[in-house]
Amino acid sequence: MSPGMLGILIFAGMLALMALRTPIAVAMFIPGAIGYWAMSGDLALLNLLKGSAVARLTVYDLSVIPLFLLMGQFATQGGLSRSLFQAGAAFVGHIRGGLAMAAILSAAAFGAVCGSSVATSATITQVAYPEMKAHGYHGRLTTAALACGGTLGILIPPSVPLVVYAILTEQNIGKLFAAAMVPGIFATIGYIVVISILCRLKPELAQPSAAVPWPQRWQALAAVWPIAVIFVVVFGGIYGGIFSPTEGAAVGAVGTFVAALARRELGWAGIQRSFIGTAETSAMVFMIFLGADMMNSALALTQMPTRVADWVGHLQVAPLWIIAAIMAVYILLGCVMDELSMMLLTIPVIFPAVMSLDLFGLQPEGKAIWFGILVLMTVGIGMTMPPVGLNVYVVNSIARDVPMNETYKGVWPFLASDLLRMLLLLFFPSLTLGFVALFFK
Amino acid sequence: MHAVFRRIALWFALAGGAAACAMAVLTVVSVVMRAAVSKPIQGDVELVQMGIALCISLYLPWCQLTRANIIVDFFTDKLAPRPKGALDGIGSLLLAVMCLVLAARTAAGAQAVLEAGETTMIIGLPMWWAYAMLAPGLALTALIAIWQGLRQLRGLDDGTPAAAGGAAP
Numbered sequence: 001m002s003p004g005m006l007g008i009l010i011f012a013g014m015l016a017l018m019a020l021r022t023p024i025a026v027a028m029f030i031p032g033a034i035g036y037w038a039m040s041g042d043l044a045l046l047n048l049l050k051g052s053a054v055a056r057l058t059v060y061d062l063s064v065i066p067l068f069l070l071m072g073q074f075a076t077q078g079g080l081s082r083s084l085f086q087a088g089a090a091f092v093g094h095i096r097g098g099l100a101m102a103a104i105l106s107a108a109a110f111g112a113v114c115g116s117s118v119a120t121s122a123t124i125t126q127v128a129y130p131e132m133k134a135h136g137y138h139g140r141l142t143t144a145a146l147a148c149g150g151t152l153g154i155l156i157p158p159s160v161p162l163v164v165y166a167i168l169t170e171q172n173i174g175k176l177f178a179a180a181m182v183p184g185i186f187a188t189i190g191y192i193v194v195i196s197i198l199c200r201l202k203p204e205l206a207q208p209s210a211a212v213p214w215p216q217r218w219q220a221l222a223a224v225w226p227i228a229v230i231f232v233v234v235f236g237g238i239y240g241g242i243f244s245p246t247e248g249a250a251v252g253a254v255g256t257f258v259a260a261l262a263r264r265e266l267g268w269a270g271i272q273r274s275f276i277g278t279a280e281t282s283a284m285v286f287m288i289f290l291g292a293d294m295m296n297s298a299l300a301l302t303q304m305p306t307r308v309a310d311w312v313g314h315l316q317v318a319p320l321w322i323i324a325a326i327m328a329v330y331i332l333l334g335c336v337m338d339e340l341s342m343m344l345l346t347i348p349v350i351f352p353a354v355m356s357l358d359l360f361g362l363q364p365e366g367k368a369i370w371f372g373i374l375v376l377m378t379v380g381i382g383m384t385m386p387p388v389g390l391n392v393y394v395v396n397s398i399a400r401d402v403p404m405n406e407t408y409k410g411v412w413p414f415l416a417s418d419l420l421r422m423l424l425l426l427f428f429p430s431l432t433l434g435f436v437a438l439f440f441k
Numbered sequence: 442m443h444a445v446f447r448r449i450a451l452w453f454a455l456a457g458g459a460a461a462c463a464m465a466v467l468t469v470v471s472v473v474m475r476a477a478v479s480k481p482i483q484g485d486v487e488l489v490q491m492g493i494a495l496c497i498s499l500y501l502p503w504c505q506l507t508r509a510n511i512i513v514d515f516f517t518d519k520l521a522p523r524p525k526g527a528l529d530g531i532g533s534l535l536l537a538v539m540c541l542v543l544a545a546r547t548a549a550g551a552q553a554v555l556e557a558g559e560t561t562m563i564i565g566l567p568m569w570w571a572y573a574m575l576a577p578g579l580a581l582t583a584l585i586a587i588w589q590g591l592r593q594l595r596g597l598d599d600g601t602p603a604a605a606g607g608a609a610p
Contacts, residue, residue, distance in 0.1 A: 017535075018512075018513045019513060019515075019516040019517070020516075020517065020528050020531075020532075021512050021513070021514070021517050021525070021528040021529055021532050022512065022528075022531070022532040022535055022536075023510040023511065023512050023532055023533075023535075023536050024510075024511055024512065024513065025510060025536070025539070026510075026532065026535045026536045026538075026539050029539045030535060030538070030539065033542070046546060046549075049542060049543065049546035049547075050546050050547070050549055050550035050553065051550050052543075052546075053543050053546075053547050053575055053579070054494065054547060054550060054571050054572050054575060057493060057494040057497050057498070057571075057575060058490040058491065058493065058494050058571050059490070059493075060486055060489060060490050060493075062493060063464065063489050063490075063492070063493040066461050066493065066496055066497070066500075067461065067464070067465055070458070070461055070462070070465070243472055246468065246489065247468050247469075247471075247472050249465075250464070250465040250466075250467075250468035250469050250472070251468075251469055251472065253461075253462075253465040254465050254466060254469045257462075271458075272455065272458075274458070275454060275455050275457070275458025275459070275461075276451075276454050276455075276458070276503065278458060278461065278500075279454035279457055279458065279499075279500035279503045279504065280500075280503065280504050280507060280509040281509070282496070282497060282500050283497060283500035283501045283503065283504030283505075283509070283510075284504055284509050284510055284511055286497045286500075286501075287501065287504065287510055288511070290539075290543065291539070335515075336513060336515045336516075337513060338511045338513070340511075341511070387515070388514075388515060
């Protein structure tokens with residue numbers, strides 16, 4: 001059998017296993033191992049497996065994943081999300097749709113200490129949903145805003161998918177975090193604009209609440225200063241080259257732990273929940289890594305990535321169209337697949353092809369960073385887009401009186417703003433790279 | 442049986458959390474010492490590398506026990522509980538195969554590295570530690586997955602896999 005044929009078989013086997021409910025990590029590992037064995041024999045496979053798990057699990061840069069997850073968990077269990085929402089509501093609650101805007105703002109702020117969009121959705125929903133319901137906000141607007149606001153958890157650094165991208169493509173994690181800043185702020189503004197337009201078109205969606213007097217506003221704002229300090233120290237330190245991303249994550253985890261303790265809301269039970277939450281997500285991510293490593297070793301033997309790069313490089317199509325097509329495929333894949341696995345699976349194949357294209361005359365590093373942020377945008381879209389959208393599930397598991405279909409109807413205007421932002425970033429790489437250039441010379 | 446697995450996996454996960462905290466504190470102390478007396482802790486990077494292997498190994502059993510290992514639900518959503526459970530059972534058993542293979546090979550790797558006497562560059566930690574730390578987590582995960590898989594095949598387990606809460610990025 002030719003290597004190309006075998007590569008296709010391996011890929012097909014993986015897709016079949018995935019469709020039949022095999023855990024994604026396993027669906028990648030087993031066909032990968034069989035393919036590797038078919039091409040290079042049992043000795044080579046046994047030898048590879050001797051060190052492959054250790055090689056993946058002792059990567060220094062990957063330690064940012066459990067550390068940032070731990071930081072987000074401490075923030076969640078310590079009740080920091082509640083102060084954030086209260087501060088947001090104190091400032092914008094009296095505007096029509098203001099509580100939904102406050103939810104978006106607090107999700108953005110929470111995203112600054114949390115690298116997971118599911119965790120952000122869950123924690124903000126817990127504090128914001130009861131308030132919005134009590135103020136007569138329409139279910140569709142409420143849940144859609146919370147599900148989409150949750151994606152700010154990954155759009156604003158730290159971001160687990162971005163760390164995964166950085167490791168896969170051997171790019172600088174700090175630079176990718178810096179590149180995500182402006183797009184993250186755009187996303188926040190975009191969602192707020194969407195809420196404001198929706199409420200203007202249909203005033204019955206949300207009732208404005210009474211304005212909070214200024215002294216109380218400052219008081220509410222004062223309660224969130226630890227988060228601002230942590231964010232500035234962690235990312236200032238990383239961007240300024242004072243410490244590595246791992247060191248930043250460690251400082252963030254310890255700082256958030258202290259801030260949560262100081263609020264007297266984090267007890268032993270909360271610490272346990274933080275540990276367990278970190279365990280679940282970290283293990284899931286690394287399991288997929290182990291599976292994807294096996295799959296990618298096998299695919300590399302079939303030379304599929306080189307062939308794809310070669311084929312894409314010789315396409316008679318404008319490079320920007322190719323990128324747009326890749327984004328479209330990612331959005332479609334995200335409809336049926338988990339986004340992290342999608343990245344682990346496709347980036348090793350697609351990335352060399354992207355790097356071989358001439359895009360705005362960008363340097364390789366700039367191109368890699370810009371493309372990474374575009375991929376991150378598709379991950380965000382995949383978290384909320386029908387028919388799957390993990391964030392929608394999470395929000396609706398808390399806001400049980402809103403039917404899931406209502407949420408899916410409600411997310412479309414937000415998705416439109418996602419798409420608009422993606423086009424902007426696609427055509428203007430400087431929006432992404434400008435902030436990076438500011439810090440990294 | 443579930444209670445036993447649950448207790449062990451929970452202790453593993455909590456120990457992993459403690460290890461992650463230790464890693465964080467070690468790193469912060471090292472950063473502070475570097476800033477204050479420009480003397481970071483010797484070999485902090487190597488300790489973190491070992492630490493992360495330990496953490497993840499300790500996290501794996503809990504992840505499988507709560508079925509946080511993500512699956513694609515999309516194509517089989519409408520299936521009856523019985524065939525769904527059977528597919529989940531096969532999935533769990535395949536996961537056990539993956540973990541057993543990795544555990545066995547990593548243990549063999551530990552043996553080889555021990556014999557070669559490899560150590561880390563700066564503070565000379567024995568490299569076989571990193572290998573040896575992975576085996577227990579992988580082995581326990583495999584055991585849990587076998588137990589779950591057999592129950593799912595017999596239609597005894599109707600839990601929902603990949604509970605969305607908490608897991609996933």
